[in-house]
Amino acid sequence: MANRIIFFHGGGSKEDYDADKKLVESLEDSLGAPYSIHYPFLPNDGSPDLGRRNQIKEAISESEDGVILVAHSLGASMLLACLSEFNIERRIAGIFLIATPFWAGSEDWVVPFKLRQDFAETIDKNIPLFLYHCQDDEEVPFIQLANYQRELPWATFREIPSGGHQLNNDLHVVAKDLLSLKLA
Known part of the structure; x- marks a missing residue:
């Protein structure tokens, strides 16, 4: 049986989905069998947070126990929001977050994307959690990784010297x- 991975893309457009498809292909090439990546398109449904929290919750609930979650950019921040706001019924084997924005400010457009103040307290510390960020990310400033380092000190952080927002499409x-996980 394949180890199931769900990859959540950034943004909410077909263009964003297509751009992150290169990340999925890189991960598939690097992992090979017995890994299977599910890559759902999560469109902007018009809700303030693009409906992303509920879309992610639904994708996870449709998976099996032992699922591995990988997410990029907006998808990564919304995955964290989902995991901290909902009771997830599935056992998660690992969480891998790439170029994750840490939303701050009080502007009307920012508020729906922000994590709850207590988000870190609700994340299961027994689930391996990895965050990756390139120092030359042109879309999500590298300094935002420091916010997650402060909030999630038990996580593993990978500071990558170069690769931009898309990590040169090389995961x-x-x-x-991911291969270092001890999967049941």
Whole structure:
């Protein structure tokens, strides 16, 4: 049986989905069998947070226990929000977050994307959690990784010197960590 991975893309457009497809392909190439990646399109449904929390919750609930969650950019921040706001019924084997924005400010458009103040207290510390960020990310400033380092000190952080927001479409570093998981 394949180890199931769900990959959540950034943004909410077909263009964003297509751009992150290269990340999925890199991960598939780096992992090979027996891994299977489910890559759902999560469209902007018009709700303030693009409906992302509920879309992610639904995708996880449709999976089996032992699912591995990988997410990029907006998808990564919304995955964290989902995991901290909902009771997830599935056993999660690992969480891998790439170029994750840490939303701050009080502007009307920012508020729906922000994590709850107590989000870190609700994340299961027994689930391996990895965060990756390139120092030359042109979309999500590298300094935002420090916010997660402060809030999630038990997580593993990978500071990547270069690769931009898309990590040069090369997720071998993520695959290496994913392969290190002891899967049941």
